[in-house]
Amino acid sequence: MPGxxxxxxxxxxxxxxxxxxxxxxxxxxxxxxxxxxxVSLSELARRTGISKTTVHRLAQELLEWGMLExxxxxxxxxxxxxxxxxxxxxxxxxxxxxxxxxxxxxxxTKETVHLAVLDGLEVLFxxxxxxxxxxxHQSRIAGRLPLHCTATGKALLAYSSPDVLDAVLxxxxxxxxxxxxxxxxxxxxxIRKVREVGHxxxxxxxxxxxxxxxxxxFGSSGVLLGAVSVTxxxxxxxxxxxxxxxxxxxxxLAAGDHLN
Amino acid sequence: MPGxxxxxxxxxxxxxxxxxxxxxxxxxxxxxxxxxxxVSLSELARRTGISKTTVHRLAQELLEWGMLExxxxxxxxxxxxxxxxxxxxxxxxxxxxxxxxxxxxxxxTKETVHLAVLDGLEVLFxxxxxxxxxxxHQSRIAGRLPLHCTATGKALLAYSSPDVLDAVLxxxxxxxxxxxxxxxxxxxxxIRKVREVGHxxxxxxxxxxxxxxxxxxFGSSGVLLGAVSVTxxxxxxxxxxxxxxxxxxxxxLAAGDHLN
DNA sequence: GCGCCGGTTTCGGTGACCGGAACGCGGCGC
DNA sequence: GCGCCGCGTTCCGGTCACCGAAACCGGCGC
Numbered sequence: 001m002p003g004x005x006x007x008x009x010x011x012x013x014x015x016x017x018x019x020x021x022x023x024x025x026x027x028x029x030x031x032x033x034x035x036x037x038x039v040s041l042s043e044l045a046r047r048t049g050i051s052k053t054t055v056h057r058l059a060q061e062l063l064e065w066g067m068l069e070x071x072x073x074x075x076x077x078x079x080x081x082x083x084x085x086x087x088x089x090x091x092x093x094x095x096x097x098x099x100x101x102x103x104x105x106x107x108x109t110k111e112t113v114h115l116a117v118l119d120g121l122e123v124l125f126x127x128x129x130x131x132x133x134x135x136x137h138q139s140r141i142a143g144r145l146p147l148h149c150t151a152t153g154k155a156l157l158a159y160s161s162p163d164v165l166d167a168v169l170x171x172x173x174x175x176x177x178x179x180x181x182x183x184x185x186x187x188x189x190x191i192r193k194v195r196e197v198g199h200x201x202x203x204x205x206x207x208x209x210x211x212x213x214x215x216x217x218f219g220s221s222g223v224l225l226g227a228v229s230v231t232x233x234x235x236x237x238x239x240x241x242x243x244x245x246x247x248x249x250x251x252x253l254a255a256g257d258h259l260n
Numbered sequence: 261m262p263g264x265x266x267x268x269x270x271x272x273x274x275x276x277x278x279x280x281x282x283x284x285x286x287x288x289x290x291x292x293x294x295x296x297x298x299v300s301l302s303e304l305a306r307r308t309g310i311s312k313t314t315v316h317r318l319a320q321e322l323l324e325w326g327m328l329e330x331x332x333x334x335x336x337x338x339x340x341x342x343x344x345x346x347x348x349x350x351x352x353x354x355x356x357x358x359x360x361x362x363x364x365x366x367x368x369t370k371e372t373v374h375l376a377v378l379d380g381l382e383v384l385f386x387x388x389x390x391x392x393x394x395x396x397h398q399s400r401i402a403g404r405l406p407l408h409c410t411a412t413g414k415a416l417l418a419y420s421s422p423d424v425l426d427a428v429l430x431x432x433x434x435x436x437x438x439x440x441x442x443x444x445x446x447x448x449x450x451i452r453k454v455r456e457v458g459h460x461x462x463x464x465x466x467x468x469x470x471x472x473x474x475x476x477x478f479g480s481s482g483v484l485l486g487a488v489s490v491t492x493x494x495x496x497x498x499x500x501x502x503x504x505x506x507x508x509x510x511x512x513l514a515a516g517d518h519l520n
Numbered sequence: 521g522c523g524c525c526g527g528t529t530t531c532g533g534t535g536a537c538c539g540g541a542a543c544g545c546g547g548c549g550c
Numbered sequence: 551g552c553g554c555c556g557c558g559t560t561c562c563g564g565t566c567a568c569c570g571a572a573a574c575c576g577g578c579g580c
Binding site for chain 1: 280281282283285286289290292294297298318321322325329336337338339341342343344345346347348349350351353377379384386401402
């Protein structure tokens, strides 16, 4: 990096991979946490470890592009980012194809319905139909959760390359609740079972009081595309019914699919 | 631009604003049309007007970032773009707040429901609840339409700064159907009426056979946030009912809003 | 075989990019 | 009022990240 012989000014760990302009742009854009609506220039400089001058220049350019917007000399992510994100094919076609069935599941069960894909070594939620105003819940649209403690995650694991499972087991399994499975052999066994019965379950392994049931979704060519799940408070969960509804959806999607 | 004394190789008009790395990245990312799932490197070079070498290098970096993915030596937009787009506050908070009411409208009317915001001089659709498998329709999530021929557009125009209306009228009004209003004075009059009655209408001005009704949405501080609309085939449209349902939603949102 | 068209790598010249320094401004404490 | 601090913004000279031409590699069709 030019003229950067000085020690990193602020908390290290940030600022990695800022060799190129794109790396800097990435740091800036990803400096926006999910919740904070807007961030000041100096704050951005602090979070990214990039000099204020440079942040200013790049932010100017991102502004003109529409990836950032500003209100009152604070920055926030701009609509162009939303537009771009909506074009992502792996997201758009899957959501458009599955949404009607998610509604069907929702009206049928009156519980929360998720659509998720495998991304890296995590579940990434593409869509969520929740019931009620504010369900105390870990999941969010575009949020991530570990593979080993979610129903969608187990479904995805079961039908992905074994390498993925190996990679997951290569590092310790994070514990989210007392019920979270952290013993590798137990997880392997569960994943095997999932392949046997065709659906995956999770019981208070992510959040106390909630359990989920999931099925995988496949494209016409047989590739794994994602997974749908139903999440319900344990006390009123009717898992057998969920399994029936989910497998029905899976079948319908496999039959008349508009999935490449 | 360094070493670029040569005339622009391919169709001009593209390649604008490619002075900087970010400009190039922008060209590359926006080279992906809504529908084409994946694009080859050479095709990207052609569309952007950037040399194949440079596209290759930048694409590599975007790949590592996750903004692009590749299958089989073709590129497509990546999940990172989706995640970024989902964080855009002007999108996320509005959608989360309005979605329940959109469902309510949908079950009530059995017709297509839209949520839109003003962006630049166009309507930008944030969310769409459609009925049936494939409604022949212009609108898409993250799609854009002109302000002057959509119900949401008129609603937004009516409650925005007058400058916006002036800017729209500064250029000729595009005609989408025979019913599209292209006479400035007529549009001005309609917008005035919208402010009077509190809702906006559009009748086969965007697509023959369809008409829409819309209301604006305001935050607690009184700023215009967006607009919701109901779109129905003309022959069965019950506009009075839509107006009632929409104004109810508008009131409910204004009362117990979670909008900043 | 040979030409063609994709993706990838090499390489030297240079201008886009960098951050320090300086500036103008508004808010706060003294 | 005055000085101080932190903010956003502008200027500027040094330099390295970035650029595209050219060469390279592999598959395909003729």
